[in-house]
Amino acid sequence: MNRHRPSQPTVYLYREHDRYTGVRRALERATAHLPWHTYRHIVVKPNLVSTTRLLAVTHPEALRAVLDVVRDATQARITIAEGTATQNTWLAFHRFGYTELVNRWANCHLLDLNGDATVSLTAYDRQWRPMRLQAARTVLEADLVITVGPPKTHDFVIVTLSIKNLIMGTLISRFAPHRPDLSQLQGDGAVRPLPVRALKAARRAYDALPARVQALPLFEAPRFFFMARTTRSDKFRMHQSYTLLNLNLFLMAWQGLWPDVSVLDGWEAMEGDGPTDGDPVAWRVAFAGTDALAVDAVAAHAMGYPVSEVGYLYYCHLAHLGEGDIRRVQVEGNLALEDIRRTFRPHRLIANQRRWPDPRARALVEDVVAGRISLHRYR
Secondary structure, eight states: OOTTOOSSOEEEEEOOSSHHHHHHHHHHHHTTTSOGGGOSEEEEEOOOSOSSOGGGSOOHHHHHHHHHHHHHHOOOEEEEEEOOSSBOHHHHHHHTTHHHHGGGSTTEEEEEGGGSOEEEEEEEOTTSOEEEEEEEHHHHHOSEEEEEEOOEEETTTEEEOHHHHHHHHHBOBOSSOOSOOGGGOOTTOBOOOHHHHHHHHHHHHHHTSOHHHHTSHHHHHHHHHHHHTOTTBHHHHTOSOHHHHHHHHHHHHHHTOOOSEEEEEETTEEESSTTTSOEEEOOOEEEEESOHHHHHHHHHHHTTOOGGGSHHHHHHHHTTSSOOOGGGOEEEESSOHHHHOOOOOOOTTHHHHTTOOOHHHHHHHHHHHHTSSOOOOOO
């Protein structure tokens, strides 16, 4: 944990004439101090939450910039690793051009994390009882983990940035096949066992309701009930409630699902009903750093959301996993933070999401940090 974080957290912020150049410049600055010669296996974790909408995922030009920086620094093995929630990861790799990208470099591979060997991690259910979730072993055993994805507002935790990108993609979903047999996929890449079909039908009906109706507990409780009991997806099982999702994200981070290097490609970010159905923001910026919490805190602040408002970021700051106080973070590059700050329009259920604080969760975080609750830390 935090093996590559310097004592002085610095976030590099750039705006260049195109996406690739901005991401590359920010990442080169952020990783200049890394001992590249010591790494044998590097995992690059994009965000592929959709197989159809480029705005919602890691743009191939952002991924190309990251891979170019890594390959210029080392000949180590590179694994581009992702695990989608209910769709086929290989279709996402194919549709967004990742399969062509890997051919540019030697010793570079794609991996569907949903088919990986697993490690068992501890989360909590709605009854505040420990439960076990499975995470991809490749991520936890890598020498260096780099995340790259777009900053977005979110339907459960207000914003999704680098830390959440790594955690949710690494947890295992058993819905989709794990083979790159594109000929057998349906048009949108979705898999359709009964639970997924039921979820999609319920989602369509739910989305048709006015926001004020969606926010009622009558509709909130079944939403979490279904996701929490979908045993074929540990990504879904994280969603026990707004309170427990934020707590569980912290617990996953504490146990080792933590980026060594974070890249946020804000050339075109997302506001509104993210992480898939929001609207584009032509922000034209790139963030990078080796303190994942500092990167996410700076980006969240620039989006109009302080760390104290985002539960999982707040808990990570409370546990000293990184620096969440932006007053203690140095921002370098060709932009000042206040030059790019704007308030991103939140998801329509923002009022519900803000109900995450709970003294029981805060006490549990404190017990974990103090060692009164012992959790094995893999990285």
